[in-house]
Amino acid sequence: MGTREFDRAVDAAIDAALREDMPEGDITSESVIPASAVSEAVFLAKEDGVLAGLAVARRVFEKLDPSVEFIENAHDGAALHKADILARLKGPTIALLKGERTALNFLQHLSGVATATRRFVDAVAGTKTRILDTRKTTPGLRLLEKYAVKTGGGTNHRLSLSDMVLIKDNHLRHVGSVAEAVRRARAAIPPGVRIEVEAADPARSATPWRRAPT
Numbered sequence: 001m002g003t004r005e006f007d008r009a010v011d012a013a014i015d016a017a018l019r020e021d022m023p024e025g026d027i028t029s030e031s032v033i034p035a036s037a038v039s040e041a042v043f044l045a046k047e048d049g050v051l052a053g054l055a056v057a058r059r060v061f062e063k064l065d066p067s068v069e070f071i072e073n074a075h076d077g078a079a080l081h082k083a084d085i086l087a088r089l090k091g092p093t094i095a096l097l098k099g100e101r102t103a104l105n106f107l108q109h110l111s112g113v114a115t116a117t118r119r120f121v122d123a124v125a126g127t128k129t130r131i132l133d134t135r136k137t138t139p140g141l142r143l144l145e146k147y148a149v150k151t152g153g154g155t156n157h158r159l160s161l162s163d164m165v166l167i168k169d170n171h172l173r174h175v176g177s178v179a180e181a182v183r184r185a186r187a188a189i190p191p192g193v194r195i196e197v198e199a200a201d202p203a204r205s206a207t208p209w210r211r212a213p214t
Contacts, residue, residue, distance in 0.1 A: 009143035014060055016140060017102045029097040037093040041100070043086040043107065050118045051078045052151040053110030054086060056144065057103035065095035077151045080111070109141075110148040117152030132157040164194040 043057070051074050061068040068091030074084065086107075089096060120131045133149040133156055135142070146156045158164045165185045167178065175181040178197050185195050 006143050006147065010056055010059055011063075013106075013141055013144060014056070014063060014102065017105065018060070018063070018098075021102055022098060026094065026098045029094045033093050033097070035092075035094065038091065039093040039096055041089045041096055043089075043104070045080040045082055045084040045086060047080075047082050049080045049111055049115035050152050051080050051086065051111055052076050052114035052148040053107045053144070056106045056110065057087070060099045060103040060106070061089065061091070061095065064099045065092055067091050068095055068099075077114075080115075106144070109138075110144060110151075113145055113148035114152035117149050117154040121153035130155045135160070164196065165189060166196050166198060168198045169200070 045051075054072055054074065054076055058070040058072070061070055068089060071088045072086070073088065074080070074086050080086070117131060117133075124131065131149075131154040133146055133154055135158065137145045142159070146159065150156055158166060167181045167185065171181055172178065175184065182195060182197065189195075
């Protein structure tokens with residue numbers, strides 16, 4: 001994925017999250033906190049894991065109020081330990097209160113994806129196995145979640161249905177065999193586009209599939 005594409009995805013996800021969280025502003029903070037109030041805050045790790053999404057969290061506050069100081073104490077991909085301070089913030093209190101939950105939601109979710117990925121990567125360490133991600137992502141967060149997988153040491157597979165041919169069981173039920181499905185794909189797609197076949201087990205992938213009734 002390109003940097004510009006990723007940055008656009010981050011901005012779109014943050015914009016959607018902020019609209020969802022305060023469609024008419026933060027009526028609590030805006031009504032009880034003086035506009036001139038300034039506060040300091042820290043992002044604190046509550047358990048061990050792998051950090052991902054700190055720049056996304058910073059971008060939340062950049063959008064809300066560029067005057068917020070966001071000082072990172074760690075970097076994405078780093079191992080987290082309980083009680084680690086990940087970042088220090090200073091700025092208008094209302095801006096900090098408006099952005100804290102959205103920023104933490106992204107940070108917690110992406111770090112969780114990276115942490116889970118690292119567990120699988122560590123489990124196959126020393127082998128030729130790679131941990132690949134899928135398209136089973138949260139709608140609207142695909143690029144961010146795939147970034148988190150990569151941060152955790154995993155490998156990004158296809159980004160969308162347009163990237164490559166991946167022949168699965170549902171295709172084979174209609175086509176009848178792996179060989180015929182591959183033949184059709186090769187005849188239809190441009191040269192250089194990858195073709196993969198998903199197999200449940202080696203023996204089954206070598207046998208014809210029963211065509212579904214129509």
